[in-house]
Amino acid sequence: MGNSAREFNFDGLVGPSHNYAGLSFGNVASFSNVKSASNPKQAALQGLAKMRALAARGFAQALLPPQDRPNFRLLRSIGFTGTDAQVLAKAYQESPVILACAWSASPMWTANAATVSPSADSADGRTHFTAANLNNKLHRAFEHAQSARSLRAIFKDDKHFAVHDALPATPAFGDEGAANHTRLCASHGQQGVELFVYGRVEFDAAAAAPKRYPARQTLEASQAVARLHGLNSARTVYLQQNPDVIDQGVFHNDVIAVGNGNVLFYHEQAFADEAGGLVQLRRAMECVGAELNAIRVDTKKVSVADAVASYLFNSQLLSKDDGKMALVIPQECQENGAVASYLQELVASGGPVDELIHFDLRQSMRNGGGPACLRLRVALTDAEAQAMHQGVVMTEALYHTLVAWVEKHYRDRLEPADLADPALAIEVHTALEELSRILCLPGLYDL
Numbered sequence: 001m002g003n004s005a006r007e008f009n010f011d012g013l014v015g016p017s018h019n020y021a022g023l024s025f026g027n028v029a030s031f032s033n034v035k036s037a038s039n040p041k042q043a044a045l046q047g048l049a050k051m052r053a054l055a056a057r058g059f060a061q062a063l064l065p066p067q068d069r070p071n072f073r074l075l076r077s078i079g080f081t082g083t084d085a086q087v088l089a090k091a092y093q094e095s096p097v098i099l100a101c102a103w104s105a106s107p108m109w110t111a112n113a114a115t116v117s118p119s120a121d122s123a124d125g126r127t128h129f130t131a132a133n134l135n136n137k138l139h140r141a142f143e144h145a146q147s148a149r150s151l152r153a154i155f156k157d158d159k160h161f162a163v164h165d166a167l168p169a170t171p172a173f174g175d176e177g178a179a180n181h182t183r184l185c186a187s188h189g190q191q192g193v194e195l196f197v198y199g200r201v202e203f204d205a206a207a208a209a210p211k212r213y214p215a216r217q218t219l220e221a222s223q224a225v226a227r228l229h230g231l232n233s234a235r236t237v238y239l240q241q242n243p244d245v246i247d248q249g250v251f252h253n254d255v256i257a258v259g260n261g262n263v264l265f266y267h268e269q270a271f272a273d274e275a276g277g278l279v280q281l282r283r284a285m286e287c288v289g290a291e292l293n294a295i296r297v298d299t300k301k302v303s304v305a306d307a308v309a310s311y312l313f314n315s316q317l318l319s320k321d322d323g324k325m326a327l328v329i330p331q332e333c334q335e336n337g338a339v340a341s342y343l344q345e346l347v348a349s350g351g352p353v354d355e356l357i358h359f360d361l362r363q364s365m366r367n368g369g370g371p372a373c374l375r376l377r378v379a380l381t382d383a384e385a386q387a388m389h390q391g392v393v394m395t396e397a398l399y400h401t402l403v404a405w406v407e408k409h410y411r412d413r414l415e416p417a418d419l420a421d422p423a424l425a426i427e428v429h430t431a432l433e434e435l436s437r438i439l440c441l442p443g444l445y446d447l
């Protein structure tokens, strides 16, 4: 396999209906900001500012488009009838929460769009994607159709890429995509170890599981994705997430651990069996000629509550040209005393992480989505990077075009009652039609 590869980060462009509906039981931020007013314009601009800054630093940066909302098909399938305006009015009257599901801009968190295995890891030498079914939450369970469609539009060339449909949408196969998947390697172009972290096991009644909040990812789903991608079992590791931290608001593994290169940055309480997990990871890493560098954060330095509040681990760990790594963090990390002092210690330690890059992502954070939630990692060789659609690659020019597009089409305030406004649906359609032209993806949406 070619060794020269770069990791592209595909950030989700925040859609025009970004709002706070409290739809994610088990996600503390989503629950605590329910029904507060959102600012979709600011949310999109915050996300674009992150993409632009990282692209300007030389990191490979692209985007995934927002999805069409509201989902009228969902609303009609559950008995709301009439014109679009009547459907919205009836849904608002009878079930405002289901109406909010139909409007959710949750596809912005592209770490949940799919699981990705680079060509160096797969049996057929192609990059594999499996759209995540996200079946634990109604508002996310219908994302996968457009996610697969968008990925196929961008990664069309089947000589290089394979995009798989989501797993069967049933609790046994609960799949949340790359948020529960990390790849460890010596360098992005070489064979790596794929680490899948699951929350529960469907067909083992004796397996531990959280008691208060749902475990969204099953072992069975992770294994199915590994099979679809043709991964080698010696280089694939499955670890159980600690059920106690799920019960403290760690609804995805990327809220408590992040990996890049040979580094695994994780909280002491992240895994059900930390020591056993590290043994498995080190053994698998030997198969790819790499040595694991585990950076463990102790509870006495950063509690699980601080990790959840600050999103310290929902950071992007990015390789720099000088061999060091930068940690991309939300500004909440600077505002949390324990986390801020831990981070000073980390960059001064002489270890692999020597730089912090922070962003204001407050709009997304209020729904429980930090820097890592907002991006899907796709390691690509030069040939693969050339074979993908180029219109989604972030450039200074695209940034400015998209800022103007956001300024033109997005509202700066959305409240629950606005979701009954038929004008908003027309605004979203108009915006997305224009976006598909900007990105040169004419068949992107089924509008």
Ligand SMILES: NCCC[C@H](NC(=O)CCC(=O)O)C(=O)O
Residues within 6 Å of the ligand: 019, 020, 021, 022, 023, 024, 027, 030, 031, 104, 106, 109, 111, 112, 140, 179, 251, 252, 367, 368, 369, 370, 373
């Ligand atoms: N990876 C971060 C995902 C955050 C996402 N939040 C939400 O869907 C909140 C939506 C709302 O409450 O309006 C989730 O929990 O899956």
